Amino acid sequence: MLPATKSDLAEFGRLPADVRAEVDLWLREFGSMQGPVTQSLKAIATRMACTFSTARRKYDTWMKAGRDWRSLVNRAKAPQREIGLPPEFVEFWRAFVERNQRKCAPAYRALLQHWRNGGAVPGYEGSTIPRTQIPAGWTYANLMRKRPSKFELATMRQGSGYAKAFAPQVFSTRVGLWPASHIMFDDVMHDNFVLFRNKPVRVIEIGCLDVLSGYRIAWGTKPRFEREDGTMDGVKESLMRMLLASVLFSEGYDAERGTVLMAEHGAAAIREDIERILFDRTGGKIRVSRSGITGKHQAVAGFFQGRGGGNFRFKAALESSHNLIHNELAMIPGQAGMDVDRRPEELAGLLRYTEDLNRAAELLPAARRALLKQPIFDYHTNFVPLLHDIYHVINSRGEKPELFDHALEGWAELGHTAVEYRLSQTSEQWISQAEFERLPDAEQRAVAAFIRANPELYSRARNLSPREVWHRSRPTLTRIQPFVVSELLGKDLAREVKVRDSYLEVRDAQIQPEPILFESRVIDTEGRESELRDGETYMVFVNPFDTAQAFVHSARLGHIGIAKRVRRVSRVDIDAITAAHARAAKRESDLIQPLKQRHAAMTRERTAMHEHNSNVLDGSLVSADEANEISRREQLANQANKAMASY
Incomplete structure (x- = not known):
C-alpha cells in the first residue's frame, strides 16, 4: 500500500528520489494486476526490464508484508538505517571522544577496553551480552556517525574561542550603510621575509577598510626584527595612532550620520583616551566599537580560563581581504608559508645564505657591494612599492572585469554598477555613459544602432570597483582639525x-x-x-x-x-623645475617683504639720492652760481643773434 500516515510519508520522503520512483512503479504494477498471476508477472517483468524471477520474488515479498511499500525498497540503493543505539550510550561515547585531545580512534579503543574490563556503560545496564563480545552497532564506522559535532570537539579540545569558527553565524549586509559609516582596523603578518638593515625579517602591517565600499583606505608596515636583548620589535600602539590620525585628517568622517571605528584589543587597538578625544572633538560623531574577546571563559566548569583572543568574525570583511593580499604576494621570494608546518623546505637555507651574503657584503667597497643581487626583496626599495601596486590593483578590481572582478555582497542592491559601451566589436576600450553622451550626435546614433542590434556585444554592465565607490563619496566627509592630529599622535x-x-x-x-x-x-x-x-x-x-x-x-x-x-624634482621634468623655482621665488619675495616695510624710509632716501645724483650728472640739476652763469651766457647769445639779424 502507498504511504498513508504522516510518519509513513516522512519515512518515504527520506528515501532517495530514484528509489521512491522505483517503489511507485512496482506499486502501480502490482496494484493493477488482473487475471492469472504468473501471466501478469511475466508482463510486468517485461515492462520493468527485469527477470521473471525478480518480479516473482518482489511480488511474494510484498504480499507477505501485507502489501507494505517498505518491502519494495531496493536496499542496495537505500540501506537500512544504522542499528539503533541507546541515547544515553551515545552521550557516553561522545564524552570519551571529547576527552581525547587529538583523535577519535584512541577514544574508540578506550571504550572497548572499558567494556571488556566490565566497566559500567549507560544504556547497557543488566545486559546479558558477554564482555568478550562487542555489542551490535559498536563498529567504529557506526560510532563515528554518532561522534560529537565539530563545534563540540573544538570547544572541548581547543576552547570556546576556537570553536567560534563552527558556531552559528550572523549573516550581515552592507546594504543600509553609508560612506565611512563603519571603518575596520586590523593587523596582518605578511607571509614572506624581506631584507631590512641587512637582515631577513618578517613584515607586520596595520590597515583599515571602509565596509560599504570594501576600499582599503590606508595601511602601514613595520619590519619585525630582533632587538639586541633578544626580544622582538613588532607593532607598537603608536602605529595605530598614526594610522588613525592619517585616515581622519586625509579622508575624514561623516559629520552628520556618524562614523564607527571597529578596532580590536591587540596591535590595532584604540586607547580609551584616544576614543574620548575623537568623541569630544567631533561632537560624538566618531565612536569606537571593539571586537569581543573570546576564549577567556570556557564552556565546561572546571576548565582553566584561556588567553583572550579577538573575535575574527567581528571584522570578517577586513580579514577576508587579507586572503587577497596573501595570494597576490605569494609570487615573491622568501615565502614563509601559511604556517610553520607548511613552510617551504628551502626557506632555512635561503635565510642563511641571505645573512651570510650581507655579512660578507659589509667588507666590500660600496661600489662593488651595489653589484650584489639579493635573494629576497629589500624592504624599502622593493617590498613597500610592490605593496602600493598590489593595493591599487585590489582596490581597482571590477574596473577591468575581464582581468580582475569581484563579487562583493550587496553591490547590485546598492546600485554600485555601471553600464559601459564600446565603439566597435573588436575594441578593448569601454566608455562610460557620460563619455557616450559627449560623443558627436551622429556617432551616438551609430553606436546606439549597434547596441540595439547586438546589446551583448556593444554594451556591458559591470561592478564598480571599491576605489570608484569610495572616491565618489569622499566629498561628503569632514576632516578633523590639524590640532586634533597632534592630540591623537601624542x-x-x-x-x-x-x-x-x-x-x-x-x-x-x-x-x-x-x-x-x-x-x-x-x-x-x-x-x-x-x-x-x-x-x-x-x-x-x-x-x-x-x-x-x-x-x-x-x-x-x-x-x-x-x-x-x-x-625633490627630476632635472628632466621642466614643468616641475619651473614650479619649484616659482615657489622658491615666491618664498624669497615674501621673506624680503618685512625688510622692505621696516626699511621703507631708507629705501625712499636711497631712491631720492639716486635720482638727485643722476640729475646732477646729466646737468638737470646745477648750483646757483652755475645757473646764473648759464643765464648770463644765454642772454649774451641772444643779443648776438639779434645783432646779426639786423644786418
Missing part, C-alpha cells in the same frame, strides 16, 4: 626641530633612510601663510602614514600651522 611622538636656512629637517629611519625636508613656511587653520623664525625650535609632528606635511606647534603644543614637504 606628545611622545613630537620632536624638537630647529629652523635652519628656511627649512625644517626631520630624520627618521623608519620612514626613509635620507632626511626629510619641510618648508619653514606654514599655513594656519584660517589659510594664512607665515614664515617660521630661522634658528627657532618648534615641536613638530610627522606622521609616517602621511609625510606630505608636518604639523608645527609651539613648545607648549599650541598649533601654529602645517608645513609642506619639500619634494
Whole structure:
C-alpha cells in the first residue's frame, strides 16, 4: 500500500528520489494486476526490464508484508538505517571522544577496553551480552556517525574561542550603510621575509577598510626584527595612532550620520583616551566599537580560563581581504608559508645564505657591494612599492572585469554598477555613459544602432570597483582639525626641530633612510601663510602614514600651522623645475617683504639720492652760481643773434 500516515510519508520522503520512483512503479504494477498471476508477472517483468524471477520474488515479498511499500525498497540503493543505539550510550561515547585531545580512534579503543574490563556503560545496564563480545552497532564506522559535532570537539579540545569558527553565524549586509559609516582596523603578518638593515625579517602591517565600499583606505608596515636583548620589535600602539590620525585628517568622517571605528584589543587597538578625544572633538560623531574577546571563559566548569583572543568574525570583511593580499604576494621570494608546518623546505637555507651574503657584503667597497643581487626583496626599495601596486590593483578590481572582478555582497542592491559601451566589436576600450553622451550626435546614433542590434556585444554592465565607490563619496566627509592630529599622535611622538636656512629637517629611519625636508613656511587653520623664525625650535609632528606635511606647534603644543614637504624634482621634468623655482621665488619675495616695510624710509632716501645724483650728472640739476652763469651766457647769445639779424 502507498504511504498513508504522516510518519509513513516522512519515512518515504527520506528515501532517495530514484528509489521512491522505483517503489511507485512496482506499486502501480502490482496494484493493477488482473487475471492469472504468473501471466501478469511475466508482463510486468517485461515492462520493468527485469527477470521473471525478480518480479516473482518482489511480488511474494510484498504480499507477505501485507502489501507494505517498505518491502519494495531496493536496499542496495537505500540501506537500512544504522542499528539503533541507546541515547544515553551515545552521550557516553561522545564524552570519551571529547576527552581525547587529538583523535577519535584512541577514544574508540578506550571504550572497548572499558567494556571488556566490565566497566559500567549507560544504556547497557543488566545486559546479558558477554564482555568478550562487542555489542551490535559498536563498529567504529557506526560510532563515528554518532561522534560529537565539530563545534563540540573544538570547544572541548581547543576552547570556546576556537570553536567560534563552527558556531552559528550572523549573516550581515552592507546594504543600509553609508560612506565611512563603519571603518575596520586590523593587523596582518605578511607571509614572506624581506631584507631590512641587512637582515631577513618578517613584515607586520596595520590597515583599515571602509565596509560599504570594501576600499582599503590606508595601511602601514613595520619590519619585525630582533632587538639586541633578544626580544622582538613588532607593532607598537603608536602605529595605530598614526594610522588613525592619517585616515581622519586625509579622508575624514561623516559629520552628520556618524562614523564607527571597529578596532580590536591587540596591535590595532584604540586607547580609551584616544576614543574620548575623537568623541569630544567631533561632537560624538566618531565612536569606537571593539571586537569581543573570546576564549577567556570556557564552556565546561572546571576548565582553566584561556588567553583572550579577538573575535575574527567581528571584522570578517577586513580579514577576508587579507586572503587577497596573501595570494597576490605569494609570487615573491622568501615565502614563509601559511604556517610553520607548511613552510617551504628551502626557506632555512635561503635565510642563511641571505645573512651570510650581507655579512660578507659589509667588507666590500660600496661600489662593488651595489653589484650584489639579493635573494629576497629589500624592504624599502622593493617590498613597500610592490605593496602600493598590489593595493591599487585590489582596490581597482571590477574596473577591468575581464582581468580582475569581484563579487562583493550587496553591490547590485546598492546600485554600485555601471553600464559601459564600446565603439566597435573588436575594441578593448569601454566608455562610460557620460563619455557616450559627449560623443558627436551622429556617432551616438551609430553606436546606439549597434547596441540595439547586438546589446551583448556593444554594451556591458559591470561592478564598480571599491576605489570608484569610495572616491565618489569622499566629498561628503569632514576632516578633523590639524590640532586634533597632534592630540591623537601624542606628545611622545613630537620632536624638537630647529629652523635652519628656511627649512625644517626631520630624520627618521623608519620612514626613509635620507632626511626629510619641510618648508619653514606654514599655513594656519584660517589659510594664512607665515614664515617660521630661522634658528627657532618648534615641536613638530610627522606622521609616517602621511609625510606630505608636518604639523608645527609651539613648545607648549599650541598649533601654529602645517608645513609642506619639500619634494625633490627630476632635472628632466621642466614643468616641475619651473614650479619649484616659482615657489622658491615666491618664498624669497615674501621673506624680503618685512625688510622692505621696516626699511621703507631708507629705501625712499636711497631712491631720492639716486635720482638727485643722476640729475646732477646729466646737468638737470646745477648750483646757483652755475645757473646764473648759464643765464648770463644765454642772454649774451641772444643779443648776438639779434645783432646779426639786423644786418
